[in-house]
Amino acid sequence: MQSHPPPPHRGRFPWAGRNFRIQTAATVISGLGNAGAPIATAFAVMESGGSTAEVGYVTAARLVPVVLLLMVGGALADRLPRHHVMVAANLFSAVSQAVLAALVLAGNVQLWQLMLLSAAGGAGHAFYAPASEGMIMQSVAAEHAGRAFSVFRLALNSAQIGGMALGGALTAAVGPGWVLALDAGCFLLAASLRFLLEAEAAAPAEPGGGMLRDLREGWQEFASRRWLWVIVLQFAVLMACITAVDAVYGPIVAEQRLGGARDWGLALAAHGVGLVVTGLVMVRWQPRRILLVGNWGVFLFGLPALALALTAPLPALVAAMFLSGAGVTVFGVNWMIALQQEIPAEAFSRVSAYDHLGSLSLAPVGTALAGPAADTLGLSGALWACTALCLVLSAVVLLDPQVRRLSRRTLGRPADAPSEPASAR
Template sequence: MQSQPPPPRRRRFPWAGRNFRIQTAATVVSGLGNAGAPIATAFAVIEGGGSTTEVGYVTAARLVPVVLLLMIGGALADRLPRHHVMVAANLFSAVSQAVLAALVLTGQAQLWQLMVLSAAGGAGHAFYAPASEGMIMQSVAAEHAGRAFSVFRLALNSAQIGGMALGGALTAAVVPGWVLAVDAGCFLVAAALRLFLEAEPAAPAGAGGGMLRDLREGWQEFASRRWLWVIVLQFAVLMACITAVDAVYGPIVAEQRLGGARDWGLALAAHGTGLVVTGLVMVRWQPRRILLVGNWGVFLFGVPALALALAAPLPVLVVAMFLSGAGVTVFGVNWMIALQQEIPVEMFSRVCAYDHLGSLSLAPVGTALAGPAAAALGLSGALWACAALCLLLSAVVLLEPQVRRLSRRSAVGSAPPLGEPAAAR
């Protein structure tokens, strides 16, 4: 009697193709190291005798090349294999973080060196981010987008919890340089993982045209959707406020009123916990009005600034950071669904680049002016201003009808996800 072959093993997440699994794993690894790096960099400046203004300058130095180079990164990611762009960007970031770690560990880091190496890290991110978003959007079918993006952000945010907590603890226990060294190692591992990603040799839009044409087509795609550029304009100011709070005011308040790097790391870990817990909810929850619901999450972005302005004790700050993390996930998942649903696949990276460019355009200004604003308004006054702007902009954007009405729709005739066998789709 001939034995029957065993039934094929059922995969737990049949919608998650090869590229989705690899990109998610690599993003977790790099996110684990990157989550603690801003804490380490800020306290490296503070422990070196730097002022609030100098912390802002170092943070701004990282953001300026992001703003300047994002469009080139987006055009390259739609023209070249996206995994090649990501690997090169990860390797570049690993080298810059390793040099920064060595300078901090040897006690030889000067302000200009911190700014130059922070700028190098920002340049790496400018080329990595559009390719990464294009890859993850293309790696899942549209009908599974809500679940896939929730799982992706859940994995990333879980890594951020560990990274923030570890970064704060290591910065307090030893020196910030070790956190930066861990970040460099994580970039190397992530680059190695991304070598196994599959990608088409070139995006269709890139054939027969130059980079200026690619950028012009991406701009036309971006500008033709009012819901898209209205929210990006909103985030231009929001990110200036949030970056100033997270990278400048938060560490300063923690150093002056709380327990320093360890307590600020705990607060950031609470933010990450909010991201993760809400990610579990978003795996199941599929709201119909995706941008309307997403913007309700944006109302929570300013809660940490409010808690810091009120000189709230650590437990209250932890709750505020948790709520902010929840809002980020609610918005982020619905935003990714809107982009995948509305933007042609060959335009993903360019539109994402315009999204990042607009959202971060004022962040360097916000961080550079964080110190002068605190001097003019007082630290509490500057925090009140950030909280008020976040709440006001969250309300104003709801005046746009497309934001209120854009609805989730089922995918019909959508392109199959990249990196997944046709038989499994």
């Protein structure tokens, strides 16, 4: 994609151009439905007589196509108009979720059906995610990145509060099928909005190489930055643990020791509140050492697993989820700033795809092994293992000087000015 500065936008928020506003609104809508879908899917498995291991298998089925197809999605998003890729992915996800909702509402849904349609949803996400990240990064001028990305994550995370609480309440009140139907409708509406995004000029195709050349160039951008792949390796293990806790262990503990779907939805909503409250802080807070500060937030990721391992009461679990959400926002905003600052605009989606691929590469393994690990170590033992891994990896990453020293550019610096190497900071 050719990089063009965002068009000027007058008004109270001059940094929020048309594409930024449309993409943010559409992301809120699709995020609202997605927030409740994992709760509904987990309880749909359990209501059909599924075991802890089967909850993990269904979650892993969604993640496998994400891992397999992310690179294709990233290459397409840097070659085609990104909004076209997002619209197609959203429509595909709407159809897959609608079919899944219909089967769950009809009753007697089979495990293979849940796994197949979860995999279809994962395939849609694999094409959507790199295009979405590239679109939002390219729609913001570098000098406004901190504020814009904070507002974007604030809007997205606000939807999770309502989505998680609504998902838990609806699952308990009317069953998981209606929550999945709501998710399908949100995807459809989001696709309609993204259709209104302004098209970007595609990069002219160069002779020879095709997609393989594009992927190779994206890999060179990714591998040449040690701070980037070190953190992605960290997140490969972290996401395996976090996904197992959120998708498997959390619902099981809520069902066995708390109040079921409603209490787990409340805990997830507290996570969303942490995301939002910290987003308000990040709108104004602009730390200089962006990755050092971001990784301090990662230390909080293991608190929910710790609370579940300690069989903490619901208020303590809610507090742990709140702090974990705060950590996600602190890391996420600073990570987006680092990527936009250091990665060429024409490679945003491919580098994003390598980022997502590495971060999610072990998540299917983690969720598939969540049940067997709980059988072997006990549920508390598995949760303690997740807690320890989160804390140890957060400390190990800080040993890398590029992670500690990567700094925010001086405000007002031209967006196309070359940055000093991360190792020199």
